[in-house]
Amino acid sequence: MSEFTPELGQAVFGNTPWSSISTPGYITAGFEIIATAVQVARGINPETNWSLTDNSGAEPWEGEVFAMRCYCWCDGGREGHEDGCPPNFEHKPSGFTATWYKHSERGESCSSPVPPPAEWSRIVAECVAEVAA
Numbered sequence: 001m002s003e004f005t006p007e008l009g010q011a012v013f014g015n016t017p018w019s020s021i022s023t024p025g026y027i028t029a030g031f032e033i034i035a036t037a038v039q040v041a042r043g044i045n046p047e048t049n050w051s052l053t054d055n056s057g058a059e060p061w062e063g064e065v066f067a068m069r070c071y072c073w074c075d076g077g078r079e080g081h082e083d084g085c086p087p088n089f090e091h092k093p094s095g096f097t098a099t100w101y102k103h104s105e106r107g108e109s110c111s112s113p114v115p116p117p118a119e120w121s122r123i124v125a126e127c128v129a130e131v132a133a
Helices: 008-013 025-041 117-132
Strands: 066-068 089-091 096-099
Touching: 025 066, 025 117, 066 117, 089 117
Parallel strands: none
Antiparallel strands: 066 089, 089 096
């Protein structure tokens, strides 16, 4: 894994803590699959820009398996965000988390350990199954 360096705006203005681990591309691709499943389940056209992987303010997904949230602009102003906004993605059984700056693929870092591709595929399938249930 490569060392993560936050973007300047993220370092200066961001309220979401990041980790030192860059997010591999296959992880980011999985976020898009999960976010699209949430959009479809909510009756939102996936071709719109109203996604959980951006900064649109889409309603968070909070389930038993995972939580997914848009980039938060609150700068610590929301209750419970005073010490930092929650991660954009949390897989609860494994403890894997990821954050991004404004949208996935930008200023993205993740917790350790990073799931290998086969395990990540299983996690993505598990998240999509929760949304579809």
